[in-house]
Amino acid sequence: MKNQTSNIVAARTKRRRNSAITDTFQLLILGGGLIWLVLRGAAEMNYVWQWHRVPQYIYKVIDGELIFGPLIDGLLVTLEIGAYSIVLGLVIGLITAFLRLSDSYSGKLLATVYLELVRNTPLLIQLFVFYFVLGPIFEIDRFWVAVLCISFFEGSFASEIIRGGILS
Template sequence: MSKRKQSLAQNKNFGHFLAFAFYIGLGYFLFIAASNMNYVWKWNSIPKYFSYEEVTNIEAPFDGKFVLENGKYFVIDESDKKEELIFDDSYILDYQVGEEVYEGDYIASMTETKAGPVLQGLWVTLKISFFAAILTFLIGIPLAFMRLSSYTFLKDIAGVYVAVIRGTPLLVQIFLFYFIIANIFELERFTAGVLSLGLFFGAYTAEVLRGAIQSIDKGQMEASKSLGISYFQAMRHIILPQAFKRALPTLVGEMIALVKDSSLVSVISITDLTKVGREIVANTFSPFETWIVIAMVYLCITFTMSYIGHRLEKRMEAKGGMS
């Protein structure tokens, strides 16, 4: 029986070309629309928010002569008043020893490259996301087992928690946690932000894991029991490896959502990427360039996470589950 002829629209290479052409056209349309705006683009101001050079200067305390005595630098005036200038070899001398200097002159200077506010905000976002992700699994895994428990009171506790957390917006939970619970226990805002995110995504992760565990054929657990394998051994070596394999794409999606939703902690004055973006806009009046750059930084984080998740999925597929 002959193979059905593939249409041009179904051709893989032609499909890639069409998708590429679509985004090129969309980009050109947006470029034309932006060019017709009455807006002055200031892309040259963006790089300094990633890194900048800080210059530290050593000033002359008064008029006098710049001298070197016993390996130390001093300024001496006509009345032999002397003051030591403290700096190391990383400084570059702007005056030669023996020259006359005047009060306020820069005698030596040092240039350092420092991380700008965007990189500092990125570091805060990564820290919050990392600790919140750990807390998410510490909450989500026990909750999933509580939801599957044969004990009614455990199922009820987990069920109410999941219903309340999933039924209220994250932003509202952050406000409630920060202004009430954090004040009662005197928690720092960073801790409050991590706990808010962890508690919120813990509920979603619990449901993802519960669904993945329940999707495994019950016959596997029954077969384990017939072979004398305990419940916990069966879960550890048989059920959970398959469940995590099935849940991995959704779990990666939850972690990506966690990173994106971490931007909400900026409302409690945590200087993450989003808050840094607002501060840059307030200082430069360049909202379009700033938010495009911030969005690209978030995209780099989430794309990296998506790539790692895809690699893990391929690895688990080859092994048949978690090792």
Template sequence: MNYDWSVIPRNMDVFIDGALKTLEISILAILIALPIGIIFGLGRVSTNKIIRLIATIYVEVIRGVPLLVLLMWIYFVLGQYFKLGSYWGAITALAIFAGAFIAEIVRAGIQGVPKGQMEAARSLGMSHTKAMTHIILPQAFRRVLPPLASQFIMLIKDSSLVSVIAATDLTLNAKNLVATSFRSIEVWTFVALIYFIMTFSLSLIIRYFEKRLMKSDA
């Protein structure tokens, strides 16, 4: 089989534009997913049964639905009512999907703090909300920072699915390029390399901050 790797440098602007769009969609999605995850994560450990039930339903339902199905549903169903379009439909779906996993990360972080911390705070006269804000959450934040960063990496890889609803990203640009150049092996190999570079670079950054965090705790 003959390979023509010159298709890569000839279309470098296509790959760069796609990679930037992928990062843009992923960053916006994670920025929306964070407050969603924090709110529902707190709801998961709430003393209010109704709030805890609502948070549990959201987490379990979203985690039990494939991202591809969620993308389709939001784009073709919600998108018809809210005029989301492919761009915001993709961001919304990714944010809702990632939010459910972030909620579980937040829940685990909070429950990982020894119960004695809350009991000690309450014995000092602090309300549950104040104790949670000033005592529990600062400690939980240190525990959840690494898995939150890893979730962002997962989101970048998951974002490759947004091309199915015609949202412009690296994968969609690659599909279009393959359709015109007929160089699928060359194009998809380079796309895989770009995804690896993005995720591996973020992994190195995460490891750096983890080491800094461990040093500050020492």
């Protein structure tokens, strides 16, 4: 019995080792193929990439002072929009989850309409509606239009996660 168990363990170990070798070989083949495709595509395009121009859009050093370029400024604004959207999306998600769980018919209806409307509409369409329609009507700054739109989108998914957690 003990000998049979050790044979089974040895066979499994050998299979795992062979599987790891096979996986590594497949990864190398796929990675090499991908690198070959990229290099071949770049050679066929006959385009000279001008990467030396990119750093000026990331940063500049003027009189020993580091000044961020437009790409870093855009990254910081994106992170700021994301941070505000996470907090506001969580608040919207909590409110919507509690409305869905409430005994109020109008609360449930309001939350359900919001969820179905937001979850069944692509985010890009929502961004267009918020930016080109709601922003000008209510005179909301572009930054806050982005925060509100992403918050409503995140809030719809967060509410279902919260509601599911409460019901479990």
